[in-house]
Amino acid sequence: MDLALAYQTAVVIGGAKGIGRAIGEAFAAERANVVLADVDPAVNQAAAELSAKHDANVSAHQVDVTDYIAIQKLAAKVVIDHGGCNHLVYAAGVGSGKYGFPFWNLEPDDWDFVLRVNLVGAVNAAHAFKTQMIAQHDGTMLFISSIAGQIGSQTDPPYSAAKAALINFVQCAAKDLAEYDVRVNTICPGMIKTAVNRSVWQAWFSQQPEDARRSYEEWADEKVKRVVPLGRWQECEDVANLAVFLASYRANNITGQTMNVDGGQVMH
Numbered sequence: 001m002d003l004a005l006a007y008q009t010a011v012v013i014g015g016a017k018g019i020g021r022a023i024g025e026a027f028a029a030e031r032a033n034v035v036l037a038d039v040d041p042a043v044n045q046a047a048a049e050l051s052a053k054h055d056a057n058v059s060a061h062q063v064d065v066t067d068y069i070a071i072q073k074l075a076a077k078v079v080i081d082h083g084g085c086n087h088l089v090y091a092a093g094v095g096s097g098k099y100g101f102p103f104w105n106l107e108p109d110d111w112d113f114v115l116r117v118n119l120v121g122a123v124n125a126a127h128a129f130k131t132q133m134i135a136q137h138d139g140t141m142l143f144i145s146s147i148a149g150q151i152g153s154q155t156d157p158p159y160s161a162a163k164a165a166l167i168n169f170v171q172c173a174a175k176d177l178a179e180y181d182v183r184v185n186t187i188c189p190g191m192i193k194t195a196v197n198r199s200v201w202q203a204w205f206s207q208q209p210e211d212a213r214r215s216y217e218e219w220a221d222e223k224v225k226r227v228v229p230l231g232r233w234q235e236c237e238d239v240a241n242l243a244v245f246l247a248s249y250r251a252n253n254i255t256g257q258t259m260n261v262d263g264g265q266v267m268h
Contacts, residue, residue: 003248006031009082010247013065013125014092016043018194019144022236023089026244028056033082037061037074065092065121075128084132087247090122091144095196099203101154111158118162126173133182140247141184143170147266150188155200167258174256183255185246190262191224192234229264
């Protein structure tokens, strides 16, 4: 299916690995110009690999999403290099690194960084890139949230709360930008083998007695079979497939929506 994304410019923040990298690759496969941004220096290698694999224009920028000035500079650089951003994807995310059940297993100080990356960083990106999209009277923004933001997951309360707030912010942004033909949506992944998912296991593992501990694979497979109706893992590529569709003209009337890629774990 030709999504007519060739030569458009997609900026993927959080693009060094995992879901962000998969989304960047999906855009590259559609022959879009791709800008990968991440605080992780591995973003440079990711860009080089995707560029070689897809014979696409893929560039890398190392940037901290909590630094608004740095995000503004990234947006200005995209204008210089590509004339503007057609599609913004915010896939940066972190957990607290602590098992949060009950919530007082964490301290209030454990919340700040999680909120700054998952929520404030997303707001920084929206502010930085909205001006050029308004001027173009066209564009899309996509924010990667989580089903944890819909069900009040006790696993990591700061993460769940930040992802819930992100969903609400996207609805606000979608209403604000609709008159400029800029569409804003959210994707909520379910069970995907990402670094955040593994950190949840590690936190659980460290609190178990020796005889109750299980490997990551055992723990994760048991959880998938218990909570996911389809009974299988979701893949980063599953999220990426939906991401490029939402960026395309085929999704022209979809905005302000929260779409789950979770094997049926959360049903509305």
